[in-house]
Amino acid sequence: MKSCKMITASVTIALLLAASSNCVDDRQVKKEGQGTGPVLIEFEIHQDMGLIRQSLFGEPPQFAIWLEDAASHRLQTVFVTYRSGYGEWVGKVKCPAALPxxxxxxxxxxxSKELPDFDSPASDAVTGATPVVEEFKTTVEFPFGGKWICWIEMNLSGDFNEAYRAHDIERRKVDVYFSGQPALVYRGRVTALPGEKVRPELYGESVLGSDGGVKIQPVSEGVTTAKDIFKTIEIRVDER
Incomplete structure (x- = not known):
């Protein structure tokens, strides 16, 4: 009898160890993204409506969100505000300085070699109305486990200050696009695993050169209120 009990106990322990081992393997497989489905990546932005109302036009900023594959560097737009996505500029044919x-x-x-316009706009799947409230959210579906660089570019039209004037007499310069302070670029790295949370940080400013080229450079000292238009930016990854 004692021998049977010992055998039974040994079998039970072996089964428990096997089950435990399987659970560990499952977690490892899931962490590595093998045999798993897509996840949801949510972007949440809070705007400072008080600062926005102080700009010349008092309208919320234009902005775009896109992801860059960390390995292949392939780019994919997630969201862009309507005016930028459709090139619908009031009183202007084009506005290349909006989101360079x-x-x-x-x-x-x-x-395309041209900026988006009504005939050749950005996809409706990524274009949305310019948010007129403080909180903005959008969610997209991406493959499990992917590694991405998240980029967000923002520009508040007419946010002039001492360094960025509508008419700079001393420099004999006129802001023909009424851009005010330059577009700012935020960056963060995100891995598409449930529970991941990232807060992109201010990375630089995007500048349109006289030759039409675009460069991202460190934020200039003259940039003031533009840095506070987006109070918070957060990216969260959840299960689908």
Whole structure:
């Protein structure tokens, strides 16, 4: 009898160890992204409506969100505000200084040599109304486990200050696009695993050169209120 009990106990322990081992393996497989489905990546932005109302036009900023594959560097737009995505500028034919870097992303994605316009706009799947309230959220579906660089570009039109004036007499310069302070670029790295949380940080400013080229450079000392238009930016990854 004692021998049977010992055998039974040994079998039970072996089964428990096997079950425990399987659980560990499952977690490891899930962590590595093998045999798993897509996840949801949520972007949440809070705007300072008080600062926005102090600008010349009092309208919320134009902005775009896109992801860059950390390995292949392939670019994919997640969201862009309507005016930038459709090129619908009041009183202006085009406004290349609005979101200089994203316009390059648009050209890369579409193969176009021109800025988006009503005839050749950004996809409706990524274009949305310019948020007129403090909180903005959008969610996209991406493969499990992917590693991405998240980029966000923002520009508040008419946010003039001492360094960025509508008419700079001393420099004999006129801001023909009424851009005010330059577009700012935020960056963060995110891995598409449930529970991941990232807060992108201010990375630089995107500048449109006289030759039409675009460069991202450190934020100039003259940039003031533009840095506070987005109070918080957070990216969260959840299960689908």
């Amino acid at each position: 870097r994203w316009f390059e992303v648009f050209k890369s994605e579409t193969g």
